[in-house]
Amino acid sequence: MQEYTVGVDVGGTKVAGGLVTPEGRLTKSFVVPTRANDGVKTSFGQVETLVEKLIRAAGGKSCVRGIGLCSPGAIDRRTGLVINAPNLPGWESLHLARELEKIFGLPARVENDANTAGLAEALYGAGAGYRDIFYVTVSTGIGTGIIIDRKIYHGTQGVAGEGGHVSIDYRSPYRCTCGTLGCIEVLASGPAIVRRARVKLDQEHAAASLLRTFTRGNLGLITPEMIERAARAGDRIAQEILDETGFFLGVWLGGMITLLDPGAVVIGGGVARIGKPLFSKIRQTLLRYTLNPKLAKKIPIVPAKLKQNVGVYGAAGLFRSNGEAE
Numbered sequence: 001m002q003e004y005t006v007g008v009d010v011g012g013t014k015v016a017g018g019l020v021t022p023e024g025r026l027t028k029s030f031v032v033p034t035r036a037n038d039g040v041k042t043s044f045g046q047v048e049t050l051v052e053k054l055i056r057a058a059g060g061k062s063c064v065r066g067i068g069l070c071s072p073g074a075i076d077r078r079t080g081l082v083i084n085a086p087n088l089p090g091w092e093s094l095h096l097a098r099e100l101e102k103i104f105g106l107p108a109r110v111e112n113d114a115n116t117a118g119l120a121e122a123l124y125g126a127g128a129g130y131r132d133i134f135y136v137t138v139s140t141g142i143g144t145g146i147i148i149d150r151k152i153y154h155g156t157q158g159v160a161g162e163g164g165h166v167s168i169d170y171r172s173p174y175r176c177t178c179g180t181l182g183c184i185e186v187l188a189s190g191p192a193i194v195r196r197a198r199v200k201l202d203q204e205h206a207a208a209s210l211l212r213t214f215t216r217g218n219l220g221l222i223t224p225e226m227i228e229r230a231a232r233a234g235d236r237i238a239q240e241i242l243d244e245t246g247f248f249l250g251v252w253l254g255g256m257i258t259l260l261d262p263g264a265v266v267i268g269g270g271v272a273r274i275g276k277p278l279f280s281k282i283r284q285t286l287l288r289y290t291l292n293p294k295l296a297k298k299i300p301i302v303p304a305k306l307k308q309n310v311g312v313y314g315a316a317g318l319f320r321s322n323g324e325a326e
């Protein structure tokens with residue numbers, strides 16, 4: 001019977017899809033290039049072909065409960081409309097869910113990628129065992145997902161959970177892409193960390209740093225990984241940058257915990273791979289910036305567990321979390 005859910009993660013460069021069982025086991029998975037630059041017809045065709053392949057692998061339509069999809073950018077869940085996806089030209093105004101329902105005769109749901117990643121961690125990953133989690137992904141941006149009672153919290157108009165655009169410094173010289181000053185995203189995402197490192201190296205132009213060695217003096221080549229490597233090797237400037245990043249994230253997370261009191265906080269994304277030095281600074285700081293430090297201390301702040309298939313798991317999880325298909 002309907003034991004599988006098709007989960008599809010549509011990215012700017014690749015489309016990943018898989019079959020997930022009700023127990024959360026990924027049994028089959030495929031990856032194809034998105035071919036985003038060839039236009040919406042081609043890239044949607046890639047999704048269609050992948051879904052078709054997965055349904056066949058499941059043993060046919062009768063074995064599939066539904067098709068879950070996640071994509072970056074804003075999505076109107078009620079219509080399955082992709083409102084804007086910067087990396088998928090032509091996808092604006094594509095009724096992704098409706099199109100797939102028409103083609104395959106199966107229910108389809110669409111969700112943005114930070115929400116699905118949060119859901120995936122809550123159902124199958126580092127947040128399993130907790131009813132309420134706050135999920136954060138720190139990479140080229142900062143995305144968040146609020147999971148309450150193992151369901152994505154959407155708010156009244158469907159746009160809740162944009163924690164990356166909560167400002168912690170209204171006097172900040174840095175303006176976020178959303179227009180606000182001092183959003184956590186513009187202070188602590190991967191590009192923000194790199195920018196702060198460059199500024200610091202400019203200010204301390206006489207100070208030796210491994211970052212100068214790694215880039216042969218071309219500071220435009222600095223990456224978050226380089227900063228991590230330099231910090232591990234004991235480089236003072238790199239360590240200060242990471243310390244400051246942990247501080248910013250801690251101030252912000254302290255506020256998020258005051259607001260949400262989650263069972264656990266799960267942190268994913270490339271920057272989270274820095275691990276211990278970053279996490280301990282975050283933990284230490286947030287206790288000073290939250291209302292009930294004694295209680296906040298009990299909240300585990302854990303690294304995300306699901307790696308490259310997080311989107312597939314989360315998209316499939318869309319058919320688990322609404323109660324109707326459990």
Ligand SMILES: [Zn+2]
Nearest residue numbers: 165176178183
């Ligand atoms: Zn912002």
